[in-house]
Amino acid sequence: MDNSHVALVSMMLKAEMFTPFRCDRNIALGINLQSLTKVLRAAQNEDILTLKAEDAPDVVNLVFESPDTDRLSEYDIKLMDIDQEHLGIPDTEYAATVEMPSSEFARICRDLIAMSESVGIEATKDGVRFSCQGDIGNGSVTLRQHTNVEKPDNDVAIQLTEPVSLTFSLKYLVNFCKASGLAGRVKLCLSQEVPLLVEYTLSGTSYLRFYLAPKIGEDE
Secondary structure, X not given: OOOOOOEEEEEEOOHHHOOOOOOOOOOOOOOOHHHHHHHHOOOOOOOEEEEEOOOOOOEEEEEEEOOOOOOEEEEEEEOOOOOOHHHOXXXXXXXXXXXXXXXXXXXXXXXXHOOOOEEEEEEEOOEEEEXXXXXXXXXXXXXXXXXXXXXXXXXXXXXXXXXXXXXXXXHHHHHHHHHHHHOOEEEEEEOOOOOEEEEXXXXXXXXXXXXXXXXXXXXX
């Protein structure tokens, strides 16, 4: 969760994504993301990454092994205490769900942030509309549900139980779009007065989810 408690990210990597995967008991490892990012930059694209932690650990061990050479790099990152209680995500029944190409969502967010800091997302039976108002003018993009038989990844699917209209910070959405390289499609789930869910499906049932609180009242 970010410091302002506006956005939260949740990633699930299932055991079947790893070869091998071993976890003798449930364990929570608090890792500073900046430290982890710095260490991961030491890896080459084709390196095999191994993550290890002992019982009651104070560090997490990362090993980068080159498949082509005998090079082996090993790093320990100090662990930190984290408060897991406030990171709970309640189950939500959403009024609107939109599935679309992740590249299209990224393009819309990048285009609209040039005009405004906020975007209104409105889902109706006619489609989903992204709109903004800024100092230089107004802009909007509307997507209607459609199916592409030859290129199903380009489909836009909308499930709706009632219309939804919310406003969000584009700065956060543009950051969420950086994950579009991990998945060809993205799912947006909306309901009035609850955080937006932006979900990228990874391998199998693994996922990367972003939650973003809507702007309300004078913040709009």
